[in-house]
């Protein structure tokens with residue numbers, strides 16, 4: 001615990017270190033599987049084939065990099081907003097080790113081929129149980145801290161944190177229900193179209209409760225900290241919050257348009273997806289309006305760039321998403337490269353940019369020092385943005401082209417192109433995507449170098465009495 | 472009211488949970504009442520045999536669902552491509568009642584596999600699984616040669632019991648001594664092969680005029696036909712038409728009309744090309760085959 005502030009930050013330091021490591025792993029694997037799609041010789045069976053590596057990529061990215069950073073920042077933010085130290089620093093430290101254990105087990109077991117096969121819920125049941133324990137520890141610790149708070153009013157970030165804690169718990173438990181056969185093998189508790197419907201109720205709300213509410217909590221906390229001006233409208237924040245968490249849960253079946261899932265479920269999903277633009281953009285506007293009179297900071301303050309580009313990609317993402325949820329458009333782009341284009345604008349643009357801003361803000365403060373190089377941070381920013389745009393734009397074009405070819409018919413009703421003729425056209429785009437990925441990877445290495453230099457130049461000890469008992 | 476909430480974390484937590492549960496109840500819990508209703512049962516669809524189930528588990532282990540979907544949408548192009556020869560060959564709820572988990576997938580890096588059963592002979596799958604590019608040169612599918620290793624059958628019976636699938640001792644015995652590849656091919660050959668309309672579609676005779684529209688100008692048609700043949704047929708009939716997985720075509724006794732029907736509709740391990748190539752291209756292929764007949 002810090003003598004100066006009374007807060008317990010070593011667990012935030014620990015989570016940040018590890019989330020960056022897992023983020024690097026995720027991007028390395030992402031780049032590698034991008035190359036596998038162009039050079040299939042890069043598949044090294046049995047452990048390193050595309051089919052086994054893709055889930056390692058998504059799990060490392062969402063759970064290792066995403067959730068790891070959220071845990072770090074939630075602990076930091078909650079203490080500041082409640083003005084009390086973490087309820088139990090010991091539990092938090094245990095949580096860090098359990099978290100790393102889970103991610104390592106996840107990577108190893110997925111490479112071995114132990115998987116439940118449902119997207120973002122691949123991990124087999126023994127690891128699921130560890131995840132549940134991990135989450136309960138986290139939720140209880142954060143919530144108890146909130147209960148003991150000294151600041152009566154809860155700032156908007158705390159509501160998003162609370163919603164995340166409940167939301168993830170419900171989703172994870174329901175979708176992972178399974179019938180174990182052995183320690184390494186289980187079958188889903190649901191069958192066929194039911195299983196699909198439960199899966200995408202989960203899958204889309206993983207987007208809501210992992211890739212939307214936590215980065216929003218972080219955005220709402222750091223934007224005022226970094227710009228020095230308060231959030232534009234508290235009221236708009238409230239309305240956006242309740243309508244967002246209400247609407248998201250209706251939309252899962254937009255991943256299942258035109259499948260055997262009942263039509264009315266699909267139609268509801270389509271409708272709610274479209275009105276979801278409103279609460280999503282309320283947050284975007286809240287960000288933009290907070291910048292009134294402060295736009296010069298986009299030039300002067302590198303952290304503002306990360307946040308404002310981040311929320312802008314979030315805005316684009318939440319226009320593109322609803323359009324994909326419309327039946328006619330879905331008929332066209334579903335199953336094509338368009339979707340990875342959508343995914344990575346959110347993952348690389350929105351989620352990662354906001355996390356980078358948070359980490360750049362925190363590391364100098366957690367180690368009592370200054371950032372090693374703002375120049376490098378700017379280089380990181382531009383390369384990451386360019387890499388991401390190359391990725392997303394090449395995939396949108398690829399998706400539209402393949403969709404057009406797949407749907408083209410001749411006068412007699414027969415198809416104009418065979419599947420392989422459409423696939424052959426994808427290679428140039430897949431090369432581009434791999435190139436964009438490499439640029440992003442280099443930007444990430446610059447970031448990591450900058451962070452390491454910063455940490456080396458400072459010290460956590462100055463402020464904190466480390467290790468046993470002293471605190 | 473909101474101001475109050477912001478000071479009461481327990482109420483906020485409970486209310487958030489309630490709000491989340493509304494959409495959940497309507498769109499996730501309620502549909503259990505309608506989905507997989509007995510009225511949607513399809514008679515031909517049976518639970519997996521032990522060998523097929525092992526194959527399905529290998530499909531899951533290898534993450535084939537990261538590149539392949541298993542749902543055909545009721546769209547013209549989807550049906551023509553993945554359920555050729557039918558108009559209503561798209562996926563129905565009843566097909567999936569034994570699928571725990573479902574394997575619909577979200578990305579078609581490769582083609583849909585919901586109707587792959589019976590499309591190719593076993594021999595094609597063995598070669599393709601081992602080295603996809605030997606059959607389809609531009610493929611980016613990984614090779615799975617290592618799956619020639621023996622199948623682990625220690626859990627087979629437990630798996631059948633866990634899922635409540637019926638099985639006979641003979642069926643259980645049939646997994647003995649098999650390789651992983653055997654199980655995988657058995658599973659692939661089952662996919663979509665138990666849906667009644669499909670057989671009907673394949674058996675219906677072609678109607679209409681079955682004479683070669685290029686009879687006047689066979690040489691030119693045969694030129695294009697040759698290119699088409701190289702793209703679509705050599706993997707099974709060989710560059711020289713002398714056969715391999717499919718029969719020698721130089722010695723085929725079929726008339727031009729029968730050649731056309733065979734290529735258009737497929738049958739017994741010969742895939743149907745009518746929906747993917749169209750009549751004109753198929754006639755060009757017929758012209759090419761006719762022009763090579765009897766030649767060495």
Ligand code: HEM
Nearest residue numbers: 027030031033034058061062339340343347437440441578
């Ligand atoms: C530059 C770095 C990255 C590269 C090159 C990359 C590459 C890829 C590739 C090739 C796929 C498979 C696409 C397909 O199925 O066709 C994929 C999927 C995915 N990646 Fe990444 N990735 C990167 C970073 C990330 C990050 C940081 C995240 C999350 C925070 C992420 C989340 C995902 C998700 C959720 C999917 C599944 C998408 C879907 O099912 O449509 N990726 N990625």
Ligand code: HEM
Nearest residue numbers: 207211254273276317318321322324325334343346347577
């Ligand atoms: C209003 C908000 C949004 C809506 C309505 C929406 C809608 C959609 C739709 C319809 C799909 C399915 C595309 C298809 O397969 O045809 C999709 C996929 C996806 N979206 Fe969004 N989106 C939204 C925001 C976001 C955000 C902010 C993220 C954050 C990264 C995100 C991440 C993803 C991911 C990871 C997938 C791929 C799932 C998979 O197939 O595995 N979405 N989205």
